[in-house]
Amino acid sequence: IRNPLVSIKTFTQLLPERMDDEEFRNYFLKVASGEIDRLTTLINELLGFARPSEPKLQGENVNTLIEKMEFLIVTEARKKNITISKDFMDSLPAVNVDAEQIKQVLLNILLNAVQAIPGDGKIWIETRVVQVPREDTTERFVQVEVRDSGVGISKENLERVFDPFFSTRPDGSGLGLAISYQIIHEHGGFIDLESEVGKGTSFRIHLPLNAGGKGVPGK
Secondary structure (H helix, E strand, C coil): HHHHHHHHHHHHHHHHHHHHHHHHHHHHHHHHHHHHHHHHHHHHHHHHCCCCCCCEEEEHHHHHHHHHHHHHHHHHHHHHHCEEEEECCCCCCCCCCCHHHHHHHHHHHHEEEEECCCCEEEEEEEEEEEEECCCCCCEEEEEEEEEECCCCCCCHHHHHCCCCCCCCCCCCCCCCHHHHHHHHHHHCEEEEEEEEEEEEEEEEEEEECCCCCCCCCCC
């Protein structure tokens, strides 16, 4: 929060002596507006993390939710010459989820994949049903896997990916993946990932097919 406030303060202090400079005024408006947008986004993320709303569950087709969120990133992907490949399970069972919250998770992870690729890369999106071992039984989950051919995550950072305020990007708030982890946790699911520097990252979202409690362990 301090960084955009410093920018706004600096330009505000310069404004009285540069009021007649139209180029400066236009630049000031552009910078100040952009910094205020950054503040608004960050505050909304902070509120979402501090006070998550209770999920409003209803049966949803995860494939449909993915399609809607992919549409939001496709333009940015094309700019970077990123190809998106989809392999959705036919007749994927419906899961009881809060559609808006799950769309937020999907968008966060898809954006993360786009940002991880400097250019000329690929993103794979796949859905399937998996069996996850439990103490004396197994549970069925709908799994959404998002893989990218990006820069990857170092071993020392792998365990910190879902920590609040941790980000390897200078302009990152470090809240997107933390909020995503929290949302999936509230749905009784979990997220895990694999990554290798220089080869890419794979995020796997697991949503339970049977009604269950919160807090399935794992990342």
